[in-house]
Amino acid sequence: MVRDLQALTDGIGGRPTGSPANFRAFDWALERFREAGVDARKEPFRMPGLWLERSARATVRGKDVTFTARVVALPFSTGTRAAGLTAPLVDAGKGTDADYAALGPKAKGAFVLIETEDLLDLDGLFREYTEAGHIERRAVGAGAAGLVYMSSRPGNTLARHNASLGLANRHPMMMMERDAAARALRLLRGGTPLTLTAMLDIQSGPAYQAHNVIGEIRGSARPDEIVVIGAHLDSWDLGTGALDNGANSVMVIDIARQIRRLALKPARTIRFALWNGEEQNLNGSFGYTLAHAAELDRHVMASSYDIGTGRITGFFTGGRAEIVPVLGRALAPVAGLGPFTHLNIPLVGTDNYDFMMQGIPNLVANQESANYGPNYHARSDEFGRADLRQLRLNAAIAAATTWGFATLDRSLPRQSARQLDSLVRNTDLADQMKSFNVYDAWVAGKRGLRP
Amino acid sequence: MVRDLQALTDGIGGRPTGSPANFRAFDWALERFREAGVDARKEPFRMPGLWLERSARATVRGKDVTFTARVVALPFSTGTRAAGLTAPLVDAGKGTDADYAALGPKAKGAFVLIETEDLLDLDGLFREYTEAGHIERRAVGAGAAGLVYMSSRPGNTLARHNASLGLANRHPMMMMERDAAARALRLLRGGTPLTLTAMLDIQSGPAYQAHNVIGEIRGSARPDEIVVIGAHLDSWDLGTGALDNGANSVMVIDIARQIRRLALKPARTIRFALWNGEEQNLNGSFGYTLAHAAELDRHVMASSYDIGTGRITGFFTGGRAEIVPVLGRALAPVAGLGPFTHLNIPLVGTDNYDFMMQGIPNLVANQESANYGPNYHARSDEFGRADLRQLRLNAAIAAATTWGFATLDRSLPRQSARQLDSLVRNTDLADQMKSFNVYDAWVAGKRGLRP
Numbered sequence: 001m002v003r004d005l006q007a008l009t010d011g012i013g014g015r016p017t018g019s020p021a022n023f024r025a026f027d028w029a030l031e032r033f034r035e036a037g038v039d040a041r042k043e044p045f046r047m048p049g050l051w052l053e054r055s056a057r058a059t060v061r062g063k064d065v066t067f068t069a070r071v072v073a074l075p076f077s078t079g080t081r082a083a084g085l086t087a088p089l090v091d092a093g094k095g096t097d098a099d100y101a102a103l104g105p106k107a108k109g110a111f112v113l114i115e116t117e118d119l120l121d122l123d124g125l126f127r128e129y130t131e132a133g134h135i136e137r138r139a140v141g142a143g144a145a146g147l148v149y150m151s152s153r154p155g156n157t158l159a160r161h162n163a164s165l166g167l168a169n170r171h172p173m174m175m176m177e178r179d180a181a182a183r184a185l186r187l188l189r190g191g192t193p194l195t196l197t198a199m200l201d202i203q204s205g206p207a208y209q210a211h212n213v214i215g216e217i218r219g220s221a222r223p224d225e226i227v228v229i230g231a232h233l234d235s236w237d238l239g240t241g242a243l244d245n246g247a248n249s250v251m252v253i254d255i256a257r258q259i260r261r262l263a264l265k266p267a268r269t270i271r272f273a274l275w276n277g278e279e280q281n282l283n284g285s286f287g288y289t290l291a292h293a294a295e296l297d298r299h300v301m302a303s304s305y306d307i308g309t310g311r312i313t314g315f316f317t318g319g320r321a322e323i324v325p326v327l328g329r330a331l332a333p334v335a336g337l338g339p340f341t342h343l344n345i346p347l348v349g350t351d352n353y354d355f356m357m358q359g360i361p362n363l364v365a366n367q368e369s370a371n372y373g374p375n376y377h378a379r380s381d382e383f384g385r386a387d388l389r390q391l392r393l394n395a396a397i398a399a400a401t402t403w404g405f406a407t408l409d410r411s412l413p414r415q416s417a418r419q420l421d422s423l424v425r426n427t428d429l430a431d432q433m434k435s436f437n438v439y440d441a442w443v444a445g446k447r448g449l450r451p
Numbered sequence: 452m453v454r455d456l457q458a459l460t461d462g463i464g465g466r467p468t469g470s471p472a473n474f475r476a477f478d479w480a481l482e483r484f485r486e487a488g489v490d491a492r493k494e495p496f497r498m499p500g501l502w503l504e505r506s507a508r509a510t511v512r513g514k515d516v517t518f519t520a521r522v523v524a525l526p527f528s529t530g531t532r533a534a535g536l537t538a539p540l541v542d543a544g545k546g547t548d549a550d551y552a553a554l555g556p557k558a559k560g561a562f563v564l565i566e567t568e569d570l571l572d573l574d575g576l577f578r579e580y581t582e583a584g585h586i587e588r589r590a591v592g593a594g595a596a597g598l599v600y601m602s603s604r605p606g607n608t609l610a611r612h613n614a615s616l617g618l619a620n621r622h623p624m625m626m627m628e629r630d631a632a633a634r635a636l637r638l639l640r641g642g643t644p645l646t647l648t649a650m651l652d653i654q655s656g657p658a659y660q661a662h663n664v665i666g667e668i669r670g671s672a673r674p675d676e677i678v679v680i681g682a683h684l685d686s687w688d689l690g691t692g693a694l695d696n697g698a699n700s701v702m703v704i705d706i707a708r709q710i711r712r713l714a715l716k717p718a719r720t721i722r723f724a725l726w727n728g729e730e731q732n733l734n735g736s737f738g739y740t741l742a743h744a745a746e747l748d749r750h751v752m753a754s755s756y757d758i759g760t761g762r763i764t765g766f767f768t769g770g771r772a773e774i775v776p777v778l779g780r781a782l783a784p785v786a787g788l789g790p791f792t793h794l795n796i797p798l799v800g801t802d803n804y805d806f807m808m809q810g811i812p813n814l815v816a817n818q819e820s821a822n823y824g825p826n827y828h829a830r831s832d833e834f835g836r837a838d839l840r841q842l843r844l845n846a847a848i849a850a851a852t853t854w855g856f857a858t859l860d861r862s863l864p865r866q867s868a869r870q871l872d873s874l875v876r877n878t879d880l881a882d883q884m885k886s887f888n889v890y891d892a893w894v895a896g897k898r899g900l901r902p
Contacts, residue, residue: 065462156830179835185463
């Protein structure tokens with residue numbers, strides 16, 4: 001498992017969907033399953049558009065001051081002309097309504113610079129997610145030429161924070177290294193007007209076909225009933241995607257390998273899913289639910305692992321209380337690795353989403369923050385950040401959970417469209433869906449089960 | 452003082468000797484002295500050659516692996532052709548003799564990659580200095596095409612560690628971000644051969660004239676006797692040189708400003724020196740000792756401040772025991788900011804050096820490491836890293852010290868060439884001089900007082 005993680009991260013590196021490294025990673029994973037004696041296949045799905053950053057540069061200028069500032073394009077940022085886009089750089093505070101009111105007409109046609117807090121943990125990350133959509137909406141509403149986030153990571157570490165509009169975005173959006181953004185803010189607040197010239201070279205393209213890799217160990221008693229354990233193999237490319245989500249991807253491969261090695265025979269079919277396109281609107285798992293629509297009634301469980309290598313403390317059980325006792329029984333063999341506390345709320349943000357919105361029982365492993373938050377989507381998400389010992393313990397927990405549902409004596413029913421509608425109305429699901437740019441598709445009936 | 456530091460760092464930014472920002476910084480400093488009513492002048496000196504980095508890029512390649520790695524050229528590195536220099540990248544461990552013995556002929560024609568430890572404090576920095584020369588000498592001895600240090604700063608923070616050969620260096624030398632170098636080392640140690648393509652664009656040129664800025668408050672009783680308080684205003688350019696050495700430069704200006712504001716009349720003349728070319732072989736203060744050769748007998752003290760904004764804990768007194776009691780009396784008014792402990796050893800590495808080698812009593816403020824080490828010459832040496840409160844307290848200590856020597860009732864004698872020779876022979880001065888590439892000039896009688 002450790003050798004796999006090193007090959008995937010150090011060898012293949014960052015692997016955004018649609019990049020050559022992404023193609024290589026999925027071929028590599030297919031080979032790992034086959035090497036382990038596990039049936040595996042590449043399953044195509046449709047990506048609605050290509051988005052890759054080729055390069056990003058920026059220069060800040062004022063009277064008697066010029067400096068280059070490292071930047072990266074945020075996901076789905078538009079590019080600029082090769083000569084760059086030059087516009088005033090203005091201090092938009094934290095990007096609140098009050099901040100824009102204070103800026104007044106100065107936001108129009110300008111790059112708005114948004115100050116951030118240090119991102120220290122998962123709470124900080126979730127705060128960022130919650131705010132990002134609002135911040136973007138206000139920037140667009142104020143007529144800004146583009147949006148510049150101060151990096152929430154220390155010094156000059158950069159990250160691609162997910163933006164909320166997906167391919168529908170029509171503005172250049174970037175993150176600027178914290179030190180340079182702090183310098184720009186001090187100058188602006190000291191009364192020095194600044195301009196920013198941003199050169200964002202973006203490779204974009206039309207819809208194309210990408211692949212998930214699905215390994216399968218067929219059930220001995222109920223082969224047509226399916227338990228999915230999944231992690232996404234795609235990653236952003238500033239770092240090499242060790243925590244997000246190489247570690248859990250190689251864990252999924254390794255659980256398949258161990259089951260095969262021990263010649264264990266699950267009652268139900270287990271599918272080991274390495275999703276693609278997760279970082280770009282969860283498209284791989286969405287594609288799977290479309291391609292396997294006829295089988296979804298027989299999907300007993302879909303679990304996702306996507307929060308690095310911190311200790312698994314329990315699961316998000318998708319707002320379905322009946323899952324909790326079953327899960328408790330599944331975890332009994334690994335009780336010593338607990339305690340486990342389950343959060344019975346629906347979670348948006350990873351590959352459980354389309355299963356959940358199809359009414360299929362779903363789990364997302366909840367994990368201690370460890371170093372996941374600070375390295376999230378960042379240049380620093382590298383092999384050396386993975387806690388290999390805890391990853392091994394997490395593999396035991398994930399294996400027990402998967403095995404529990406694969407051998408369960410009954411099935412949990414699929415939820416109806418009406419039940420899902422109630423879930424959306426009675427929780428904060430809609431807000432989360434907006435943050436991850438999947439709400440409109442739900443409302444339009446294009447994604448998820450609608451009445 | 453804080454406003455000055457912000458103008459110097461955020462406004463002017465990094466200011467390597469010979470760069471436009473360097474010229475601007477010295478004009479700015481001259482203006483600050485004059486604004487404060489302090490006589491000041493630009494004094495020319497000779498820089499033996501121009502060295503500036505325009506850009507540095509690198510790509511690591513192996514079978515099925517390619518990644519860009521952020522690099523910077525080390526001071527006085529040679530450049531490469533525009534297409535870059537491609538050579539095998541080999542694991543040279545820590546660059547010890549044993550490491551090269553293990554490498555054998557593989558070092559020849561290769562880029563040798565040197566693993567480093569995390570630089571946490573001043574001790575780590577001094578260790579780096581001590582080792583750098585030996586590491587370079589061995590690399591050259593092994594016939595390496597070039598030298599690549601793993602950055603000793605976290606993640607992807609880069610620094611220009613001083614190299615030991617100065618303009619005599621004939622090899623490309625660079626520092627690679629720690630995460631990328633760690634990845635390369637893991638791949639190499641896992642058996643993946645790698646090559647490195649380095650593109651270093653260096654601006655170099657012949658000897659040229661640069662300037663120090665010297666402010667002066669004339670002595671009332673003994674105007675021909677001179678006390679120098681100095682800090683270097685030049686800096687490297689990855690960060691904006693707040694700790695090294697913007698903070699102490701603005702402190703020197705501010706002490707002059709306060710003496711003038713309070714209309715204090717020192718008995719001796721005080722010269723407030725903002726040295727240039729310090730980062731490039733201590734050339735500004737060297738130039739001063741050449742230009743002011745006729746006055747050196749009447750230089751009572753030359754003090755240097757160059758270790759950021761950590762608390763001043765005492766002084767390096769240059770191996771002259773007779774300085775210690777005088778210093779103790781000078782510090783009496785600020786005893787509450789102590790305790791102070793003086794280290795009676797000769798220190799090489801900043802602008803006391805040429806005064807010391809001319810036999811002139813000299814001091815270097817010793818300071819708590821605080822965050823000086825980790826940010827040394829690094830991208831992270833930014834305004835926000837300065838401890839402004841401690842800087843103000845340090846200014847009181849430096850002012851008391853300067854005033855003490857400016858009003859001292861007697862002079863300390865200038866040392867003879869014979870005494871200096873004995874100092875070199877009886878301390879580790881020679882080793883330090885080699886580390887800072889000033890030993891040969893001393894032996895050749897080109898720098899310092901020789902019999």
